[in-house]
Amino acid sequence: MRGVVRSFLVSLWFMALTFPIVVIKVSSLDGSIGWRWENAVGIGIGVFVVSFIWRALLVRRGAMTPREADLEWLFTWLEVERNQRIAKAVGLFIGCNVPVLFLVSVGGWKGFLTSLHALEVGTVAALVLAHFGMILGGGALRGKQRGAVAVQWVRQTAASPLGRKGAVVALMAFVLPLPFFMDMYQVNIISSALIWIMLGLGLNIVVGQAGLLVLGYVAFYAVGAYTYAIGNLHFGNEYIGFWTFLPIGGLLAMLAGVLLSFPVLRLRGDYLAIVTLGFGEIVRVVLEGGSLSLNPILSLLPTSVVQALPASFQNTLDLGGPAGIGGIPYPGFFGMKLSMDDSIRLVYFVALGLTIITIIAVSRLRDSRLGRSWAALREDEIACEAMGINKVTAKLSAFALGACWAGFGGVLFAAKTSFINPSSFTFMESALILSVVVLGGLDSIIGVALGACVLILLPEYLRSLNEYRMLIFGASMVLMMVFRPQGLLPAKAIKRTMPVVTEPPMNEKAGAA
Amino acid sequence: MMQAASSTAALPVLEVRDLSKRFGGLLALSDVNLNIHQGEVVALIGPNGAGKTTLFNCITSIYTPSEGQVVLRRPQGEECILNTHKPHEVTRLGMARTFQNIRLFQGMTVLENVMIARHCRTRAGVFGALLRPAWVRREERAIEEKSYTLLQYMGLESLYAEEARNLSYGQQRRLEIARALATEPFLLLLDEPAAGMNPQETLELKEMVLDIRKAFNLSVLLIEHDMSMVMSLSDRIYVMEYGCNIASGTPDEVRHNKQVIKAYLGEDDA
Amino acid sequence: MADIDWHYFLELLVSGVTKGCIYALIALGYTMVYGIIELINFAHGEVYMLGAFTGLIVAGVLGVMGFPETGILLIGGVVAVIYCSAYGFTVEKIAYKPLRNATRLSPLISAIGMSIFLQNYVRIAQTQDFLRYPNLIPDFAFLEPISDILRPSGFVIIVTSSLVMAVLTLFIKYTRLGKAMRATAQNRKMAMLLGIDSDRIISATFIIGSALAAVGGVLIASHTQQINFNIGFLAGIKAFTAAVLGGIGSIPGAMLGGIVLGCCESFAAGYLSSDYEDMFAFAILILILIFRPSGLLGKAKVQKV
Numbered sequence A: 001m002r003g004v005v006r007s008f009l010v011s012l013w014f015m016a017l018t019f020p021i022v023v024i025k026v027s028s029l030d031g032s033i034g035w036r037w038e039n040a041v042g043i044g045i046g047v048f049v050v051s052f053i054w055r056a057l058l059v060r061r062g063a064m065t066p067r068e069a070d071l072e073w074l075f076t077w078l079e080v081e082r083n084q085r086i087a088k089a090v091g092l093f094i095g096c097n098v099p100v101l102f103l104v105s106v107g108g109w110k111g112f113l114t115s116l117h118a119l120e121v122g123t124v125a126a127l128v129l130a131h132f133g134m135i136l137g138g139g140a141l142r143g144k145q146r147g148a149v150a151v152q153w154v155r156q157t158a159a160s161p162l163g164r165k166g167a168v169v170a171l172m173a174f175v176l177p178l179p180f181f182m183d184m185y186q187v188n189i190i191s192s193a194l195i196w197i198m199l200g201l202g203l204n205i206v207v208g209q210a211g212l213l214v215l216g217y218v219a220f221y222a223v224g225a226y227t228y229a230i231g232n233l234h235f236g237n238e239y240i241g242f243w244t245f246l247p248i249g250g251l252l253a254m255l256a257g258v259l260l261s262f263p264v265l266r267l268r269g270d271y272l273a274i275v276t277l278g279f280g281e282i283v284r285v286v287l288e289g290g291s292l293s294l295n296p297i298l299s300l301l302p303t304s305v306v307q308a309l310p311a312s313f314q315n316t317l318d319l320g321g322p323a324g325i326g327g328i329p330y331p332g333f334f335g336m337k338l339s340m341d342d343s344i345r346l347v348y349f350v351a352l353g354l355t356i357i358t359i360i361a362v363s364r365l366r367d368s369r370l371g372r373s374w375a376a377l378r379e380d381e382i383a384c385e386a387m388g389i390n391k392v393t394a395k396l397s398a399f400a401l402g403a404c405w406a407g408f409g410g411v412l413f414a415a416k417t418s419f420i421n422p423s424s425f426t427f428m429e430s431a432l433i434l435s436v437v438v439l440g441g442l443d444s445i446i447g448v449a450l451g452a453c454v455l456i457l458l459p460e461y462l463r464s465l466n467e468y469r470m471l472i473f474g475a476s477m478v479l480m481m482v483f484r485p486q487g488l489l490p491a492k493a494i495k496r497t498m499p500v501v502t503e504p505p506m507n508e509k510a511g512a513a
Numbered sequence B: 001m002m003q004a005a006s007s008t009a010a011l012p013v014l015e016v017r018d019l020s021k022r023f024g025g026l027l028a029l030s031d032v033n034l035n036i037h038q039g040e041v042v043a044l045i046g047p048n049g050a051g052k053t054t055l056f057n058c059i060t061s062i063y064t065p066s067e068g069q070v071v072l073r074r075p076q077g078e079e080c081i082l083n084t085h086k087p088h089e090v091t092r093l094g095m096a097r098t099f100q101n102i103r104l105f106q107g108m109t110v111l112e113n114v115m116i117a118r119h120c121r122t123r124a125g126v127f128g129a130l131l132r133p134a135w136v137r138r139e140e141r142a143i144e145e146k147s148y149t150l151l152q153y154m155g156l157e158s159l160y161a162e163e164a165r166n167l168s169y170g171q172q173r174r175l176e177i178a179r180a181l182a183t184e185p186f187l188l189l190l191d192e193p194a195a196g197m198n199p200q201e202t203l204e205l206k207e208m209v210l211d212i213r214k215a216f217n218l219s220v221l222l223i224e225h226d227m228s229m230v231m232s233l234s235d236r237i238y239v240m241e242y243g244c245n246i247a248s249g250t251p252d253e254v255r256h257n258k259q260v261i262k263a264y265l266g267e268d269d270a
Numbered sequence C: 001m002a003d004i005d006w007h008y009f010l011e012l013l014v015s016g017v018t019k020g021c022i023y024a025l026i027a028l029g030y031t032m033v034y035g036i037i038e039l040i041n042f043a044h045g046e047v048y049m050l051g052a053f054t055g056l057i058v059a060g061v062l063g064v065m066g067f068p069e070t071g072i073l074l075i076g077g078v079v080a081v082i083y084c085s086a087y088g089f090t091v092e093k094i095a096y097k098p099l100r101n102a103t104r105l106s107p108l109i110s111a112i113g114m115s116i117f118l119q120n121y122v123r124i125a126q127t128q129d130f131l132r133y134p135n136l137i138p139d140f141a142f143l144e145p146i147s148d149i150l151r152p153s154g155f156v157i158i159v160t161s162s163l164v165m166a167v168l169t170l171f172i173k174y175t176r177l178g179k180a181m182r183a184t185a186q187n188r189k190m191a192m193l194l195g196i197d198s199d200r201i202i203s204a205t206f207i208i209g210s211a212l213a214a215v216g217g218v219l220i221a222s223h224t225q226q227i228n229f230n231i232g233f234l235a236g237i238k239a240f241t242a243a244v245l246g247g248i249g250s251i252p253g254a255m256l257g258g259i260v261l262g263c264c265e266s267f268a269a270g271y272l273s274s275d276y277e278d279m280f281a282f283a284i285l286i287l288i289l290i291f292r293p294s295g296l297l298g299k300a301k302v303q304k305v
C-alpha cells in the first residue's frame, strides 16, 4: 500500500515538474498559448508504472532493500517459484505489448501498419523488455534455470573452437549474398551500420581499452571524410580515387590524433574528455567557416613543391562551408564501369571487408603487448609506469590507432553518401559513437558490434519513431549506466589455457653469476 | 658499515645523496643519505609519516626530488643519475617496487598482472600485434610461461585466471612481488610488504624475501613496521624520523641506538 | 597607440562582462557540483535552457492574462528558479545518485545521456524552431546617455548576477549548510563521519546550482530575445570552460573565470574575427588545461602514492 502511495507521489511530482514544458505550448509564430492536458495525464500514468519498475530494478541491482523501496509485498510474493513463473509470463506479455502500444500511440494505427518493419522491431523490443520482465521474475535467468535449450546450445557452440568457426562460416554465408536480395535502401542502411561498427571499435580502442574518454571522436571521422572529398575535388581522376584516399584518410586522421594527443597527454580523465570535446567543436567550426588558410603549412614546404600544387591549394583551402561538398565518387573496382546498384553493393562489400579487418585487428591488439599496456594504463596509471610502460607511448598509440579507424570510416562514409557537410560531424555524432561503445559493453568487440546494430538499425527501421530517436538514446544511456553499466554484452577476460610448467623457476641471471 | 662496503668490494648499487623533498611548506625529506650494496637486504624504518614512502617515490622517480641525487649502478657497470628519469625508465634500468597501498590492476587476471610487467623486457609493437609474425607469437608464449613460472614461485599459480581484486590481502601482496620480479630487477623495493598479514604469513614472507634474493640475485630495500621481521631479515637498517636519517647500522647497532629508542618510545627522562 | 577607439573598446568590454556574468552564473553550478562529487554535470547546460523556456512559458501565460511587464519578468524568474531547482534535484536523483559508487566514466556518460534526453524532451514537447522572447525589461531613464554601450538588459544582467553571486558567497561562507558544503567538498568521507548527511548536501548543491543557472537562462533569454532547445549545449560547454579557467571547485574562481572568458571572447570577436567566435572558448580551454590545469584561482592537486 505504501508502495502505491509512493508511486502516486512520484507521479504527482513529475506531473508538476513537466507541467510547463509538456502541457503549455507556446506557438513559435505568434506566441499564443495552447493547453495540452492529455499529456499531463499520460505522464502521470506512465511515471506511476515506471516508478514501480524502477524501484524493483534498483532492488534487483542491490542498490535498495525491498523495504526501502516499499516493495516488500512484491518480493515476498516472488519468493514462491510458481509466482516467479507468473511474473515472467506477465513480464513477457507486457514486454511484447508495450512496444506495439507505443508504436500505435506514436504513429497511429495506420502509421503502425505502414511503418516498414514495425513487426521486426516490435519483436526485438519485446525481447528486450521481456528480458527485464524476466529479471523481475526472479533468478530465472541464472544458472541451470536458464535452461532454454537454444541458449545452452549457443553457449556450447561458442565455447568450442570448431563451433566458433562454424558460426563464422554461417554468418559469412548469410551476409555475403545479402546485397543481392535486398533493395538498395536497405543495403545502404546496413553499410552505415558497418561503418558504425568500425567507428565503435576504433573508439573502443581509446575509451574501452586505454580508458581515455574522448568526446570529440567525430573530428577524426571528419578528417577522413573531408580528406576524400577535398582530395577528390583537387586531385581526383581515373587513377586517384577512393583506394588512394582510404589510406591517406586513415593516415591524416592518425596524424590529427597524434597532434591532439600531445597537449592532452598530461590531462586526467574528465579534463581529457572536455578538451577532446573542444577539439571536435573546433574542427566543426572550421569546417563551417568554409576555408582554411594554408599559408602556415605551405611556408614550411620548398617553393618548388608549392608551385607544383594545384592553384586551388596555394593559399586557402575551400572546405565547402555549411553547404558541404558533393559529387564524391563511389569506390572504383579495377576501372570497371559499375551501375548505381552495383556501386552500392561494392560499398557494402568494402564496408564489410573493412569491418572484418577491424574486428581482427582490434581483437589482436587486445591480446597483445600493446593491448596489455593500454589495459594497465586504464586500470592504474602509476602502477602502469612502475611496470616499465611508457605512458606517453601508450596514450599516443591508442589515440593514433583509434583515430586511424575513424579516418577509414570517414573516407568510406564520404564514398557512401557522395555528399558531406559539417552537420554530419557534430557533438551528437560523437555522443552516438560513444553510446555505441557503452551500450554494447566497453572493451567488448561483439558488444560494440551489437551496440552499433541496435543504435543504427533500430531508428532507421523505426521511421515513425524518428522524432523520438534521440530522446530514447538519451534515456537509454542513463538507464544503461544505472542498471547495466557493463553494457549489453560485457567483455570477458581473455581465456588462456596454461601449460604445465614444472621446471624450477630459476633466474637466468642467477645461473650466470 | 665500511666493512660491509669492502666485503662486497664494489660501489653501492643504489646511492642516495643528500636527498630533499618539499611539498609546499612541508619538508618531507631533508638531506637523506642511503646506500645499498649488491646482495644486501636493507630495511628502512621509522614512525608513521617519517617520509619513508616519499623516499621510495623519489628513488623510483614518481616524485622529482627537490635537491640531491639518486644514483643507480647497474650490474653491467654503468652509472645512472635518476633525477631526470621517468618512472618507466627507472624500471627498465632494473629497479622494481611494490606499493604500500596495493596497486594491482584490479580488474585483470592474476596472470595478466604479471604479464604486463614483462612489457619492458619484450618488444612487439603495433605491427607485431597486428600481423603477429612468428617471433611475436614466440615472444607471447615466452611471456606467458615466464609469468606463470613466477606465479608458481609465489604459490599463486592455481589462481592465475582469477581477477586480482578477488585475492586475499596476503595473496595480493605476493602478487605485487611477483609482478615486480617479472620486470627482471636487480634491486627490489618493498613498501610494507607484511602490512595486513598474520604472523604466519609474515614468517613465510620473510623466508620468501631471503629466497628471492638468492634465486634472483637481488638487492632488497624494504620498509617495514614489524620489528621482529626487520631485525631478523635485514643486513642493515636505516632509521628515519621527520624526514631525516637518525641512525643506521646493523640490527644490533640500531637496536641499542639511543636516538632510535627515543624516536620509537618517545621522550624519556630515564 | 593614441587613436584607440575607446568607444568601441568600452562597447566590447561591456558586452564581454554581460556575457561573462551569464557564464559565471552557469559556471557556479558546474564548479559546485564538481567540487563535491567530481562530476562534470553535462546536463547543467540543459537546466539553464529549461530555465529560459520556463521563463518564456510563464511570460506567455501571464501575458495572455494581462500582467504588467516588470511583474512578468519577476514572476517568470521566480517560477523558473523553482522549476529548475526541481529539475536539478530530480536529475541528480535519477541519473547520478544510483551511480555514487560506480567508476568515473559511468556518471559522466549518464550525464551526457541526461543532456541529450532533456534537449529532445524540450524539442518534442515544444518546438525545434527558435522562439522569440518577449522584451520584458523596462527602459531605465538613467541609462539613456550611455544607451549605445549598455542596454537595459545588459544592466539588469550585471546587477542581478552581481547580487546573486554576493548572496551566494555570503551563504557559502556563513550559513550552516554552506559550511557543510565546504566541508563535504574538502573531504566527503570525513564530513560524513562528522555527521553531515552527504546525500542532502549533494542535493542542496544541485538545487542551488540549478537555481543559478535558471537566473542565467531567464536573463540571457531576455537579452538575446530568442531561444531554442539547444542553447544549453554551447552555453554549458563555455560555462564549463569558465569554471576550469577559474579553477574548478573554486567558487570565486568560477565568477572570475566567467567574466574573463566573456571578455576574451568579446575582444577576440571584436578585434580579430567574429566568424570563429565560438572557437575561442575552446582554444582558451585547451590552452589553460595545458599550461595551468589548476586554473586561475584553483589549487594544484598532487596525487599521493
Ligand SMILES: Nc1ncnc2c1ncn2[C@@H]1O[C@H](COP(=O)(O)OP(=O)(O)OP(=O)(O)O)[C@@H](O)[C@H]1O
Pocket: B023, B026, B028, B046, B047, B048, B049, B050, B051, B052, B053, B054, B055, B100, C302, C303, C304, C305
Ligand atoms: N604528494 C604529497 N603531497 C603532500 N604531502 C605529502 C605527499 N606525499 C607525502 N606527503 C607528506 O609527507 C610526509 C611523509 O609521508 P610518507 O608517506 O612518506 O610517510 P611514511 O614514512 O611512508 O609513513 P607510513 O609509515 O605511515 O607509511 C607526510 O607528512 C605526508 O603527509
Ligand SMILES: [Mg+2]
Pocket: B052, B053, B054, B100
Ligand atoms: Mg609509507
